[in-house]
Amino acid sequence: MKVYPDFLLHDILWYKIGGKARFLIEVKGKQDIKNAYEFLRKQKDLPAGRQVKKVFFLGLGSNLIFTDDYFDGAILRFLPNNNSIKLTKPHLIHADAGTILDDVIQFGFQNNLVGLEWAGGLPGNVGAAVRGNVGAFGGEIKDVIKDIEVFEAQNGKPRFKNLKRYELKFSYRNSLVKKNGLGVLAATFRLKQADPATIQRARQTYLNNIEYRKIRHPLEFPNCGSVFKNIATPEHVEKILNVYPDLEEKIKRDWYGKVSMGYLIKRLDLSGYRIGNAMISPKHCNFIVNLGGARARDVLSIIKVIEEKFLETFDFTPEVEAEVVE
Numbered sequence: 025m026k027v028y029p030d031f032l033l034h035d036i037l038w039y040k041i042g043g044k045a046r047f048l049i050e051v052k053g054k055q056d057i058k059n060a061y062e063f064l065r066k067q068k069d070l071p072a073g074r075q076v077k078k079v080f081f082l083g084l085g086s087n088l089i090f091t092d093d094y095f096d097g098a099i100l101r102f103l104p105n106n107n108s109i110k111l112t113k114p115h116l117i118h119a120d121a122g123t124i125l126d127d128v129i130q131f132g133f134q135n136n137l138v139g140l141e142w143a144g145g146l147p148g149n150v151g152a153a154v155r156g157n158v159g160a161f162g163g164e165i166k167d168v169i170k171d172i173e174v175f176e177a178q179n180g181k182p183r184f185k186n187l188k189r190y191e192l193k194f195s196y197r198n199s200l201v202k203k204n205g206l207g208v209l210a211a212t213f214r215l216k217q218a219d220p221a222t223i224q225r226a227r228q229t230y231l232n233n234i235e236y237r238k239i240r241h242p243l244e245f246p247n248c249g250s251v252f253k254n255i256a257t258p259e260h261v262e263k264i265l266n267v268y269p270d271l272e273e274k275i276k277r278d279w280y281g282k283v284s285m286g287y288l289i290k291r292l293d294l295s296g297y298r299i300g301n302a303m304i305s306p307k308h309c310n311f312i313v314n315l316g317g318a319r320a321r322d323v324l325s326i327i328k329v330i331e332e333k334f335l336e337t338f339d340f341t342p343e344v345e346a347e348v349v350e
């Protein structure tokens with residue numbers, strides 16, 4: 025475990041945006057987590073105003089907008105260690121929360137296992153992937169999880185327990201981990217053993233998915249992924265159709281009943297809209313890119329502009345997907 029006081033976050037976050045945190049604590053496994061809470065318990069002896077009240081778990085920060093303000097709490101940053109990924113049975117991979125998801129995919133291929141190739145190009149670590157039940161190209165993490173180890177602080181001490189897949193209550197980008205604010209320590213993936221031809225096909229799917237993202241997403245700039253959720257609520261889809269009736273066919277045929285936020289933001293003429301060094305990417309309008317040195321307040325102001333434009337045009341505000349951390 026390593027503790028860094030008054031740590032400037034934007035250096036380590038995917039978005040390269042964010043102010044200072046009172047403590048950044050790097051953890052690489054169970055003992056580190058115990059030590060981290062022990063450290064935080066000692067801070068509790070400080071006078072009332074100086075105690076650490078907030079604890080935030082951090083992966084790569086690829087889905088986060090940290091504000092420019094001082095984060096008066098502790099950030100537990102999950103990192104991999106030398107032994108963070110191993111085969112426990114021919115088809116089971118055990119990975120610590122800090123393991124990069126892409127390393128699990130590669131490790132699977134090396135051991136003739138497939139089932140995670142849909143996640144090619146999806147940034148993040150194992151802990152966050154389980155918490156948010158990440159998904160892409162028709163795959164979801166819930167389909168390959170066997171069980172996980174979690175922890176929860178009780179009276180300032182982390183209590184560990186195992187949860188099986190069916191206990192995790194996975195749903196769209198959601199899980200019990202998220203609902204109950206649990207920490208993920210490790211996960212066991214159940215993948216499929218495959219012959220060389222199947223492995224080759226899975227590798228190709230993985231590479232195609234990375235390529236697809238490179239072409240469509242503005243990966244050349246720091247970003248936080250999709251800023252808004254696509255519009256899925258029937259009532260909201262209806263409101264959009266009231267304004268753009270020509271979209272009816274496209275919604276059915278191309279978007280499986282939803283409406284693409286990237287498309288709508290572009291049609292509302294906000295492509296390339298810029299505040300400070302944050303900009304709505306013309307390559308994909310549901311991304312707000314950091315052109316270099318952007319501040320969280322610039323990003324949040326652009327989000328506000330989009331929300332206001334939606335309210336004015338469609339009479340509702342879209343839901344933000346990226347997590348704002350204050």
Ligand SMILES: Cc1cc2nc3c(=O)[nH]c(=O)nc-3n(C[C@H](O)[C@H](O)[C@H](O)COP(=O)(O)OP(=O)(O)OC[C@H]3O[C@@H](n4cnc5c(N)ncnc54)[C@H](O)[C@@H]3O)c2cc1C
Pocket residue numbers: 038080081082083084085086087088102121122146147148149150151152153155156157158159160201206207208209241247248249250347
């Ligand atoms: C270019 C780009 C494309 C993306 N495409 C997709 C996509 O196709 N599908 C998709 O689902 N997502 C996508 N995302 C979002 C992102 O990849 C996921 O949300 C991912 O799980 C975030 O991982 P992370 O390690 O960066 O987590 P962070 O952003 O650091 O954290 C995300 C959340 O997980 C929590 N967390 C982190 N570690 C733990 C832990 N050990 N225990 C408990 N909670 C923890 C954090 O507190 C936070 O609430 C994309 C993001 C980007 C930037």
